[in-house]
Amino acid sequence: xxxxxxxxxxxxSTELASGLxxxxxxxxxxxxxxATAGGTDDGRIGTSYDLVLKAIKDVDRGGGVIVLPxxxxxxxxxxxxxxDHPRTDVVLIDGPFVEGAVAAAVTAASGADLxxxxxxxxxxxxxxxx
Numbered sequence: 001x002x003x004x005x006x007x008x009x010x011x012x013s014t015e016l017a018s019g020l021x022x023x024x025x026x027x028x029x030x031x032x033x034x035a036t037a038g039g040t041d042d043g044r045i046g047t048s049y050d051l052v053l054k055a056i057k058d059v060d061r062g063g064g065v066i067v068l069p070x071x072x073x074x075x076x077x078x079x080x081x082x083x084d085h086p087r088t089d090v091v092l093i094d095g096p097f098v099e100g101a102v103a104a105a106v107t108a109a110s111g112a113d114l115x116x117x118x119x120x121x122x123x124x125x126x127x128x129x130x
Contacts, residue, residue, distance in 0.1 A: 006059025028105030
């Protein structure tokens with residue numbers, strides 16, 4: 001069996017990231033590692049460089065990691081972390097936060113590789129709700 005792709009959810013809100021993690025874990029699989037980097041180090045609204053870096057390390061099982069930010073400074077923070085710690089097996093995703101996370105989790109649970117999981121998260125923006 002190949003190593004699973006890890007998923008990092010980066011949000012301004014601890015609660016938003018934690019809630020999405022619960023949803024993703026129920027839809028995905030226990031075999032797909034998911035971590036959150038929500039809020040600041042002291043629990044306020046915002047983003048934390050250290051929490052993003054820790055979350056990447058926590059979900060890394062050797063299959064690569066996707067980092068999915070919600071908006072604004074979470075994107076900038078995630079981008080800065082990846083610029084400071086460049087790795088070809090960690091991919092920043094420009095995709096919808098909720099739909100992208102769900103698509104990534106389902107795809108990763110099927111045993112897909114990093115590129116396929118990243119593509120699924122990005123392509124979730126094209127799925128109509130109505």
